[in-house]
Every structure is written in C-alpha cells, then in structure tokens.
Amino acid sequence: MTEQKKFPKLKQAQAGKKSSRKLLVILLTFFVALLVILFFKSTITEINEIQISGNEYVTDLQIGQASQINVGDHFFSVSSNTLERRLKQIKSIKSVKVSKKFPGELSIQIHEYKAVAMQISTEGLKTVLLANGTKIPLNGKGALVNKPILTGWTDENTWTIELCKVLGEIPADMLADISEIKPDPTAVYPDKMKMYTRSQFEVTTTIGYLPEKIEYMRAIIAEEEPGFLTMLEANYRAPYEKDAPAEIIE
Secondary structure: OOOOOOOOOOHHHHHHHHHHHHHHHHHHHHHHHHHHHHHHHOHHHEOOEEEEEOOOOOOHHHHHHHHOOOOOOEOOOOOHHHHHHHHOOOOOEEEEEEEEEOOOEEEEEEEEOOEEEEEEOOOOOEEEEEOOOOEEEOOOOOOOOOOOEEOOOOOOOOHHHHHHHHHOOOOHHHHHHEEEEEEOOOOOOOOEEEEEEOOOOEEEEEOOOHHHHHHHHHHHHHHOOOEEEEEOOOEEEEEOOOOOOOEEOO
C-alpha cells in the first residue's frame, strides 16, 4: 500500500502575508502624503526674503509688480525661469538672473541697459535715455555726469532710438566728451546730426557713420586744435577762424 504524501497548507499563510504587506504600503503612502501636505502647508516653504540688486532706473516696486511674487508666497509656486521671463518685459532690463536658496530666500540680479544720454523738456523735466532707446524720468534727481544732452529730438523722430543704440556702442571716454547732440537732417542724410564736444569741437556726421568714424574723431581731438569736424563720406577739419580753409583728412 503506497504511502500518501501530505503537504502543509500554505495558501492561507501566504494570503495573510500579502494582506499585511498591502496594508503596510497603504499606511506608508498615507503617512508620506500627510507629511508632504504638512510640509507644503508649513511656513518653511514660504518666501521670507526677496533680495533685489543691480537696478538703478527701475524701482523695486516695479520689479515686484512685474515678477508677480511677494514675501509670503509659496517658494515652489513659480520657477526661476518664469520669473526671469516676466522681468525681461521691463524695457530698461537687458538681462536678469533669478536664483532661489531654500528655505525662503529669493535673489533677483538686474542688469539694465546703460544710460547714454539725457533730455531736458521745456518745463525742466529730465529724462535718461538708455542704450535701447528707453526713456526713464529722473524724477528730480541730478543730471547725468559725462553724458550728452539731446536737443531738438522729438518723440516723432524715429532716429532717436538708433542714435541711442549707436551711443551705447562707442567707447566710454568718447561718449563722455560729447556734451550735446542736435539733429540736422537733409534729403541726402536724413540721420545727419551735429555734436558738440567738451574738447571744443563741432562735429557734423550721421548716426550711421558715427561707429566707423569714431576713431578718426578720437585721433583729431587728440592731435588738432579745436574747430569744425565733418565726418561724412570724406572727413574734413577746419579751425574756428572765419574764412579759414578746410583740411581734407581722409
């Protein structure tokens, strides 16, 4: 008579282990979710400090309004890239870097377009012109030191923005020597202008010619006596004396 083999009944034990593991996973998931909720609800995830640096013409208030972020807002509610895109909508800002440091610290570093000129209205209101043509009221502040004054350039003059761009590209020492710039358009040269320097030269040129002529201007100012300087297709220099002959220098 063959002996029947008997095997232990394991199904119920295995089912019990699976149920315990499932319950443990559910409990762990619940507690992790609870901790996450409590973490994000706590004050540690709030912005408690906003540091703004590098801004001269745009105010902290304008930066705050453009960023749409305030102390007390959630630290993770918006990304640094999103804040940078918002702030770049301000015309005076050339670039911006936003960085976060947990917990609660937000840093905004502003790089504005540089000031290249100034305008004064008939009422005496002062306006700064930046290298991209943006106009910023000085609101009672003092005049810009070593920056040219634009005289006669109206809001309708479309060359003003191009002039500001060019002024932003010329060397700082040459920009500092220019005291005043007036438009002097002709049919041939619609962007023609006159510049008056602190080194006592009266310079006639165009906005388009100025970048390539600036080194000629530097050389003449450094070597010649004050006088009239014309920098168009050809360069001429003449002393201030009446009826003095002009000298072709190119």
